[in-house]
Amino acid sequence: MIRVQGLYKNFGSFRALDDLNLEVEPGQVLGLLGPNGAGKTTTVRVLTTLLSPDSGEVTVAGHNVKKDPDSVRRSIGLSGQYAAVDEKLTGFENLVMVARLYGMNRKSSAARANELLDEFRLSDVAGKRAGAYSGGMRRRLDLAGAIVARPEVVILDEPTTGLDPRGRLDTWAVISSLVGNGTTVLLTTQYLEEADQLADNIAVIDAGRVIAEGTANELKSRIGSERIDIVTALPENLERAGAILAGIASRAPEIDSQTRTISVAAPDGHHMLVRALEELEFADVKVLEAALRRPTLDDVFLQLTGQRAETQPSGDESSLHAAENQEALQA
Ligand SMILES: Nc1ncnc2c1ncn2[C@@H]1O[C@H](COP(=O)(O)OP(=O)(O)OP(=O)(O)O)[C@@H](O)[C@H]1O
Ligand SMILES: [Mg+2]
Known part of the structure; x- marks a missing residue:
């Protein structure tokens, strides 16, 4: 067509x-x-x-x-x-x-x-x-x-x-x-x-x-395996945690200092997550969140274009349409 x-x-x-x-x-x-x-x-x-x-x-x-x-x-x-x-x-x-x-x-x-x-x-x-x-x-x-x-x-x-x-x-x-x-x-x-x-x-x-x-x-599936996301409790731990994950993973982790998130491909899934948590514990890094997840399109986009996609705008505009329509009528 x-x-x-x-x-x-x-x-x-x-x-x-x-x-x-x-x-x-x-x-x-x-x-x-x-x-x-x-x-x-x-x-x-x-x-x-x-x-x-x-x-x-x-x-x-x-x-x-x-x-x-x-x-x-x-x-x-x-x-x-x-x-x-x-x-x-x-x-x-x-x-x-x-x-x-x-x-x-x-x-x-x-x-x-x-x-x-x-x-x-x-x-x-x-x-x-x-x-x-x-x-x-x-x-x-x-x-x-x-x-x-x-x-x-x-x-x-x-x-x-x-x-x-x-x-x-x-x-x-x-x-x-x-x-x-x-x-x-x-x-x-x-x-x-x-x-x-x-x-x-x-x-x-x-x-x-x-x-x-x-x-x-x-x-x-092009970017393959599952991924691990780790959020550290303290910003000063981020670098050390990144180094630990880099030591375990086959690819360099992505580090987002704003959200204190380290994300890395995990070809052997939960084995790697368990190992990462053990090593982080041993190094005295406090972990706020740890997750094993499938890659998202966002990961694909980042890998392909070197930039993150726009995030969906969140609820700040979420007035009900009835209210919105009312407003327009008054205008
Ligand atoms: N009439 C024009 N004259 C000169 N440059 C143009 C013209 N139209 C588009 N461009 C350039 O061509 C490129 C592609 O523009 P385009 O509008 O197609 O991008 P887009 O993917 O739609 O972007 P956006 O997500 O911002 O809408 C841009 O660099 C833009 O500046
Ligand atoms: Mg456009």
Whole structure:
């Protein structure tokens, strides 16, 4: 449904996409995972005909983006990285406008708009101007707009960035139901948990090229064994504990001084944990937490790109939508 072969894109002398290759089978979700500046949005813009490739073959739903951009546009729905809604129109009017642009008649446009407003929990603000919506509400309206015409391919650029935890779960549910209906989805994300939850396949991109791909499990098993995490009680013990673990492990441990955590691959699992705890005890290092765990996508990402992925934003935005909607109404 999506095929990208040997895609290059330069901005002046800067190479944003560097021989990028991707493939998405019908009805599958591809998660494009990468740090800031990796080339995710540039890829999305090429796929959606907003940007012309310098070279390479790119087809979406069987249509070439260069030769047949109109057919590509008719086959896709896009929700860009920054929500694009008309602030002067109400939520309802925004969706009706999109439906009309896709050629739906007045009656079915209104019906579809109401259906989506309900699905995205925007019914109670459907008659309010989108300009008064909160960030999360705009994001949900924009996502609804992307699927108005039930396109074959939906492309979502960081669909849950800026959403609170409930908004994120809702969005995940919507994406899953799209896939249940046979829609093909390409989504970009900086959140490993999101890729892990939603994507059949994950392509990790960095500096404009794919540096790893596979299912979440395949990527995790690439870095192999289980891992040990040790948190020391005292910051002054961290260095000594790190040296002890380095002596036991075959790979250098990662040390995070902020969280006082030492993390290291443990090929022989619990044997190594027992030995580490014995040696730490002998060296008088107080251990606050010790755990044996499977590698996460975060470990994969760190190993591949040399940097940690974004952590999911936590509960600080977690106002209930009812309260959020109320606030917007007052505004
Ligand atoms: N129009 C442009 N002109 C010049 N450079 C650009 C342009 N668009 C993107 N770039 C550069 O290309 C690189 C890739 O950008 P892109 O927006 O695709 O990254 P991204 O993976 O979407 O990042 P983010 O996670 O921050 O959204 C970046 O270094 C960016 O500065
Ligand atoms: Mg981007």
